[in-house]
Amino acid sequence: MTLRLPIAARWLPSQWPADAAGRKNMALLVQLRWIALAGQVATILIVHYGMGIRLPMVPMLVVPCIAAGVNLASLAILRRRTDITHAELFLALLFDVLSLTAQLYMSGGATNPFISLYLLQVALGAVLLHRWSVWGIVAISVLCAAGLAFFYRPLDLSDALEGRLFDLHIIGTWVCFTMIAVLLVLFMTRVTRNLAAREAYLAQLRQQAAEEEHIVRMGLLASGAAHELGTPLSSLAVVLGDWRHMPEITTHPALIEEVEEMQAAVTRCKAILSGILLSAGEARGEAPQVTNVRAFIDGMAQGWRAANPGMPLRCDFGPHDYPRIVADPVIRQAITNLLDNAREAGATYIDLLVGRESQWLNIAVRDNGPGFDADMLADFGKPYRSSKGRQGGGLGLFLVVNVVRKLGGCVSASNGADGGALILLRLPLGTLAIGEDSDDR
Numbered sequence: 338m339t340l341r342l343p344i345a346a347r348w349l350p351s352q353w354p355a356d357a358a359g360r361k362n363m364a365l366l367v368q369l370r371w372i373a374l375a376g377q378v379a380t381i382l383i384v385h386y387g388m389g390i391r392l393p394m395v396p397m398l399v400v401p402c403i404a405a406g407v408n409l410a411s412l413a414i415l416r417r418r419t420d421i422t423h424a425e426l427f428l429a430l431l432f433d434v435l436s437l438t439a440q441l442y443m444s445g446g447a448t449n450p451f452i453s454l455y456l457l458q459v460a461l462g463a464v465l466l467h468r469w470s471v472w473g474i475v476a477i478s479v480l481c482a483a484g485l486a487f488f489y490r491p492l493d494l495s496d497a498l499e500g501r502l503f504d505l506h507i508i509g510t511w512v513c514f515t516m517i518a519v520l521l522v523l524f525m526t527r528v529t530r531n532l533a534a535r536e537a538y539l540a541q542l543r544q545q546a547a548e549e550e551h552i553v554r555m556g557l558l559a560s561g562a563a564h565e566l567g568t569p570l571s572s573l574a575v576v577l578g579d580w581r582h583m584p585e586i587t588t589h590p591a592l593i594e595e596v597e598e599m600q601a602a603v604t605r606c607k608a609i610l611s612g613i614l615l616s617a618g619e620a621r622g623e624a625p626q627v628t629n630v631r632a633f634i635d636g637m638a639q640g641w642r643a644a645n646p647g648m649p650l651r652c653d654f655g656p657h658d659y660p661r662i663v664a665d666p667v668i669r670q671a672i673t674n675l676l677d678n679a680r681e682a683g684a685t686y687i688d689l690l691v692g693r694e695s696q697w698l699n700i701a702v703r704d705n706g707p708g709f710d711a712d713m714l715a716d717f718g719k720p721y722r723s724s725k726g727r728q729g730g731g732l733g734l735f736l737v738v739n740v741v742r743k744l745g746g747c748v749s750a751s752n753g754a755d756g757g758a759l760i761l762l763r764l765p766l767g768t769l770a771i772g773e774d775s776d777d778r
Contacts, residue, residue, distance in 0.1 A: 346493055352360065359421035359425070359426060360421045362421070362426060363421040366430070367412060370407075370408050373404075373433075373483075381398065390505075391493040392443070392491055392493075397440060400436050404432075404433075404436050404491040408588040420693070424470075427473065430466070430474055434481060437455065437458070445489060446486065446491075447485045448492075452482060454479050457517050458473060458474055465528070468510040505653075519589075521588075552653035567610055568607070570603055570610070577596055580596050581596050595666075626663070627661060629664065630659035630660075633662065634691055639651050645676075648680055648686075650688075650689060653688065653689070655690075657692060660770035667771070668740070669741045671738075672702070673764075674736065674737050675734075678734065683707060684705050684757070688703040689701075696765050696766050700761070701761045703753065704757050704758055708753065709752055712748055712749075714751070717734065741763075744765070745767075746762060748761065
C-alpha cells in the first residue's frame with residue numbers, strides 16, 4: 338500500500354532559511370524598481386509628447402534601460418543566491434538614488450517636483466539598512482538634491498507654457514505625492530510581512546532549542562539510569578542463574594517456570610538498557626546493523642508481541658520493493674513508543690502499515706482506540722500533552738517527533754473516519770538506505 342499524507346496535514350519544514358530577510362527585501366526592491374521604471378517611462382512620454390515640454394529623450398530613456406538591466410542582473414543573482422547582504426541592499430538603493438539624480442539633472446534639477454522622490458529612497462533605507470548605511474543614503478541624497486539646485490539642465494519650455502509653470506509644478510507635485518504614497522504602502526506592507534515571517538521562524542528556532550535542551554536532559558537522565566541499573570540487573574541475572582541449578586528449585590517444575598520467566602524479564606530489561614546506551618552513542622564495539630525494511634519491522638514487531646502477549650499486531654508492507662537500510666535503534670524505539678501508546682490508550686488491535694512513496698519510507702501505526710481530541714492534535718508532539726490524561730505525560734510522542742525530525746523526516750497524527758488514531762512517520766530513504774537493492778534480492 339502507498340501511504341499518502343493529506344496536503345492540508347503535511348508537515349513542512351520552515352522555508353525561511355532559503356528565503357532570508359535580505360533576499361526577500363531585495364526581491365521587493367526589484368519589484369518596486371519595475372513599477373518605478375514604468376512610471377518614469379510613462380511620465381517622460383506624457384510630458385514630452387502630451388504636454389509639449391521638450392525633454393532630452395534619448396539620454397532620459399537610457400537611464401530606465403540601464404535600470405532594467407540592473408534589475409535583470411538582480412533577478413539572476415536572486416535565483417542563484419539564498420541570502421543578500423546589507424552591503425548589497427545599500428548598493429541597490431545607492432543605484433536608485435543616482436539614477437533618480439540623473440533623471441532630475443536632465444529635467445530641471447531642483448525645480449522638478451519629482452525631487453521629493455529622494456524621500457522615498459531615504460524611507461526605504463531606514464527600514465532595510467543598518468544605521469551607518471542609512472545615514473550614508475541620507476547624506477548622498479542630501480548632497481545630490483543640493484547639487485541639483487546649482488547644476489542641472491533647464492527645461493525647454495515653449496512660450497505657451499511659460500505662464501503655466503506654477504500650474505505644471507502643482508500637477509507634478511500631486512503626481513509625485515501619489516506615487517510616493519502608493520509605493521510606500523506597497524513596500525511597508527510587504528516588509529512587515531517579511532519581518533513577521535522572520536519572527537515566526539525565530540520563535541520556531543527558540544522552541545526547537547528548548548525542546549532539544551529538554552531532550553538532552555532526559556537523555557542524560559536515561560543514560561545515567563541505564564548505567565546505574567546495569568549492575569543490579571547483572572547481579573540479579575547471576576542470582577537467578579544460580580537458583581536455576583539449585584536442587585530445591587530443580588525438583589519443582591512450577592518454580593523452574595517462574596525462575597525462567599524472571600530470567601526472561603531480566604534479559605529484556607538488559608536489552609532495553611543496552612538499546613538506551615546504544616542510542617546515546619555509549620555502546621562499545623557495536624557495528625551498525627545492515628538489514629532490510631521487512632526484516633527490521635518484522636523483528637521489531639516480534640519483540641513487541643513477545644513483550645505484549647495477547648495484543649494483536651498486524652504488519653502490512655504493501656506491494657513495494659524496499660532498499661536495504663542501516664537500522665538505527667532510535668527508529669526502533671520510536672515505533673515501539675507508538676505501539677505502547679496505542680496499547681495504553683485502550684486499543685484492542687494495532688496495525689503497523691509500511692509503504693514507500695518515491696524516496697520516502699512511510700510507517701503508520703493505526704489502532705481502534707479512542708483517538709486524539711482536537712487539543713491533542715493541535716499540540717501534537719509537544720511535551721506534557723498526553724492523550725492518556727496523565728500528569729507529565731506526552732513525552733513518548735514528543736521524543737518520537739524529535740527523533741524523526743533529526744533524521745530529516747516528519748510525523749503527523751489524525752483520527753480515522755471510523756474511530757481510532759493514525760500516526761504516520763515519513764522518513765527519507767536517503768538517510769537510511771545504503772543502496773537500491775530491494776528486499777527481494
